[in-house]
Amino acid sequence: MGGAGHETVARAREPARRDIGMLKRTDRIAFWVFAAATAVALSFLVFIISFVFVRGIPRVTWSFLTERPRDMGRAGGILPSIVGTIALTGLALLIGTPLGVATAVYLTEYTREGMSSRVIRFGAESLAGVPSIIFGLFGFLFFVIFLGFGWSILSGGLTLALMILPTIIRTSEEAIRAVPREYREISLSLGASRWQTVVHVVLPAALPGVITGVMLSLGRAVGETAAVIFTAGSSLRLPGSIMDPVRTLPVHFYVLAREGISMANAYGTATVLLATVLLIEIAANILIARFSGHAGRG
Amino acid sequence: MQGGGDGVFRMIRYSDFNYSYGAVCALRSLNLEIGKNELFTVMGPTGSGKTTMLRCLNRLNDVVPSGRHSGSLYLDGVDVYDPRVDVTVLRRRVGMVFALPAVLPTSIFENVAYGPRRAGERSKAALSETVERSLTAAALWEEVKDRLGERAETLSGGQQQRLALARVLALGPDVILLDEPTSGLDPISTLRIEDLLRELSRQYTIVLATHNPQQAARVGSRVGFLMLGELVEVAEAGDMFTRPRDPRTEAFVSGRLG
Amino acid sequence: MSYRKEGSPFWRTTVSSGRVRSQGRTANERVVERVLFCCALTAVSALALITAFIFAEGMPELGRTGPARFVFGTTWSPSRGMFGVLPMIAGSVAVTLAALLMGVPVAVACAVFLAEMAPPRAGVLLKALVELLSAVPSVVYGFVGLTTLVPLIREWTGAPGFSVLAASVVLAIMVMPTITSVSYESLKAVPGSYRDGVAALGGTRWQAIRMVVLPAARSGIVAGIILGIGRCLGETMAVLMVAGNAPVIPTSLLSPVRTLTSGIALEMGYASGRHREALFGTAVVLFAMIAALNLLTRYVASKGAVFGGRRRPRDGSAGA
Structure with a gap:
């Protein structure tokens, strides 16, 4: 019926008869008010980035990146934290990506909407809402203690993998659903099995979207603190295996800043951390723009 | 064998075949025989069941959750809905060309090599040979031989449809199904495809679905008119358009319907 | 050359012609589906595990203090053993x-x-x-x-x-x-x-x-x-x-x-x-x-x- 549409449009007509000049003025005022809100939001971004970078960039030298910390981080560099962050997030992606993509493939290609897909979606959506500190506590109870992995890259990586799983599932599912149905039909009609169709047609076509999701997850994992601090430990030593504890960049930054060990090194660490996540996010955004540009070609 | 006593080898036989999507009946008690190396045209308005008729033959309709069939459908004497049938093998024997856009988002070469590769062909030489032979048979080789690595989307609509044919031919099928292959094509490309189909029908059984009676008149040796899931009339193309037996056929061919 | 089995060509059981390997494909498909299904259960299993472990560790104290006193208690003093959140x-x-x-x-x-x-x-x-x-x-x-x-x-x-x-x-x-x-x-x-x-x-x-x-x-x-x-x-x-x-x-x-x-x-x-x-x-x-x-x-x-x-x-x- 569209009753609501008719009504609101009719209401819109009423004042239009009265004072066009005033309406134009209201329109202009609304524009500037809303533009100001946007400016406020963006000014926070500019402020935070410049605040950290101005104080941190002088500290970020080659030796800061490649040396081990000395004296609890008062001097020296942040190499173990960089290595630890890469190891931890790398492991999380290594575990989370296949599981997430497989889930998305199962939901889109192997099952119809029904009981099992509802349960799986419920799990993914609920997991997305679980606060990171709960992930941290769970990782501590389950991986660190129950499975006996201790504070280690393994425990932290597994915890982060579960944390990023919902994002990877959601973005992969969107990307896979955007693959035209025709591609699947052509592939099947040429005698390809369902799995061959997934591997050779669907996933390649969905790849940019999947990678975008993985990168967004990576950005989140790199900056995560609460889930990591209880599972990966806080060691300043260079890790030798995945059973070793590490102190990731955000944790190192937190410890330096909170305990007032070295503000200069804290800003330096924050600069490296912030630059990393911003670069990842920007790269993901460029990919999204490219991807949606291509989507025009059905 | 389904060869029958009249000396014509029957490649396809629909026998009291019904197909429905949920409560919607798409094909009702279809009885039809199509001979080996025949070029058969199914015409009918949109939604008449042409596509369903084709997609049952290669079981592509299996992916539709609500789809149900009853009756039998034989291909080369074998019931395609027999539980022992491997649909991937069936589909290599029953190729299909779709309406545009109908290329995979990859190179021209890989489009043609797709079927053989999925069937397990690894040899680069054998693939190259198959690709060249198939593209030649689809009258596309001369136009694309220097640009096999380019993306298939760069081809014109007519070229894309010939590529789709080459892709099917690469599997050495018995039957080629074409579902509105010329919709969206310009008249010259359309004629070119139609010529190609007549040529190919010497070696392959071809079933062409079209909503366009003129195309049926131009192409088909034998034409079936399908409407609302019912096969109204089957006749030689000449008879169908000059002396339609059913008033609905007459209405359709004279452009008053559909 | 054709990429299909000869003989009665589309039975699954027919012997293939050397380069065609479609035998057992349907079985593979089933395995693939099972594996994907198991992967897809990760998220919901993780949710269940998280719930189970957090509750198993947290419920004893809720029981000891009493759920109402725990939730509505206004004093949080670990040294005195008072836990109101x-x-x-x-x-x-x-x-x-x-x-x-x-x-x-x-x-x-x-x-x-x-x-x-x-x-x-x-x-x-x-x-x-x-x-x-x-x-x-x-x-x-x-x-x-x-x-x-x-x-x-x-x-x-x-x-x-x-x-x-x-x-x-x-x-x-x-x-x-x-x-x-x-x-x-x-x-x-x-x-x-x-x-x-x-x-x-x-x-x-x-x-x-x-x-x-x-x-x-x-x-x-x-x-x-x-x-x-x-x-x-x-x-x-x-x-x-x-x-x-x-x-x-x-x-x-x-x-x-x-x-x-x-x-x-x-x-x-x-x-x-x-x-x-x-x-x-x-x-x-x-x-x-x-x-x-x-x-x-x-x-x-x-x-x-x-x-x-x-x-x-x-x-x-x-x-x-």
Whole structure:
């Protein structure tokens, strides 16, 4: 019926008869008010980035990146934290990506909407809402203690993998659903099995979207603190295996800043951390723009 | 064998075949025989069941959750809905060309090599040979031989449809199904495809679905008119358009319907 | 050459012609499906495991103190063995509400500007910039808040500065990109014909936004706000650094405050025995609040679908 549409449009007509000049003025005022809100939001971004970078960039030298910390981080560099962050997030992606993509493939290609897909979606959506500190506590109870992995890259990586799983599932599912149905039909009609169709047609076509999701997850994992601090430990030593504890960049930054060990090194660490996540996010955004540009070609 | 006593080898036989999507009946008690190396045209308005008729033959309709069939459908004497049938093998024997856009988002070469590769062909030489032979048979080789690595989307609509044919031919099928292959094509490309189909029908059984009676008149040796899931009339193309037996056929061919 | 089996060619059991390997393919398909299904169960199993482990560790203390006394107790004093989490619940609720009051108007206004008013290309670019805010790690937010906002509040008011106000300002900035992004998408989903309908009747752009576009996008905006509530309740590090962390029910915007999350993070490092179990009990309370919020999201989403169906004029032209 569209009753609501008719009504609101009719209401819109009423004042239009009265004072066009005033309406134009209201329109202009609304524009500037809303533009100001946007400016406020963006000014926070500019402020935070410049605040950290101005104080941190002088500290970020080659030796800061490649040396081990000395004296609890008062001097020296942040190499173990960089290595630890890469190891931890790398492991999380290594575990989370296949599981997430497989889930998305199962939901889109192997099952119809029904009981099992509802349960799986419920799990993914609920997991997305679980606060990171709960992930941290769970990782501590389950991986660190129950499975006996201790504070280690393994425990932290597994915890982060579960944390990023919902994002990877959601973005992969969107990307896979955007693959035209025709591609699947052509592939099947040429005698390809369902799995061959997934591997050779669907996933390649969905790849940019999947990678975008993985990168967004990576950005989140790199900056995560609460889930990591209880599972990966806080060691300043260079890790030798995945059973070793590490102190990731955000944790190192937190410890330096909170305990007032070295503000200069804290800003330096924050600069490296912030630059990393911003670069990842920007790269993901460029990919999204490219991807949606291509989507025009059905 | 389904060869029958009249000396014509029957490649396809629909026998009291019904197909429905949920409560919607798409094909009702279809009885039809199509001979080996025949070029058969199914015409009918949109939604008449042409596509369903084709997609049952290669079981592509299996992916539709609500789809149900009853009756039998034989291909080369074998019931395609027999539980022992491997649909991937069936589909290599029953190729299909779709309406545009109908290329995979990859190179021209890989489009043609797709079927053989999925069937397990690894040899680069054998693939190259198959690709060249198939593209030649689809009258596309001369136009694309220097640009096999380019993306298939760069081809014109007519070229894309010939590529789709080459892709099917690469599997050495018995039957080629074409579902509105010329919709969206310009008249010259359309004629070119139609010529190609007549040529190919010497070696392959071809079933062409079209909503366009003129195309049926131009192409088909034998034409079936399908409407609302019912096969109204089957006749030689000449008879169908000059002396339609059913008033609905007459209405359709004279452009008053559909 | 043909890529098919000879003989009675499409039985599965037929011997293949050397290079064709389709035997056992159907069996493989089944294995693939099983494996994918198992992978797909990871998320829901993880959820079940998380629930089980957190509850198993947290419930004993809830039982010992009594659920009501645990949830509504106003004294949190591990040294005296008193575990009441009401101050933390109040703290979480207070900073969340204050953050939403500040964040939602700006976030929604920002979404409206980006989706409806800015030139399309600029809108997309600016939206990407706003979303960059969500990439900033929460420790960085907390630290910037700690070094700029807290002293500022101290200077202006004479209070210590670590307060509900500081925590909620930081949270407001943190949740803004989430709310903006979800609202933006739902505004973009409103059919262009709605706006054209108003324009055809001589309405201004602002009238179209206020009377047609915003009401149509309402359920999406609400979903974004609920998502924001979840982020506020769950945020740990940033709040921890600026809130002051005193376990008392806040009485004003300038009171120091401890949230459920910061309470856990603060004491987990050294807690043991009953104290540790009480912290897991706190996690149970947090978990329950998030679960309730999830149910609310589902309810709003299902409602939104119904509204959406009714609101959309069938002719798609908004009665123009």
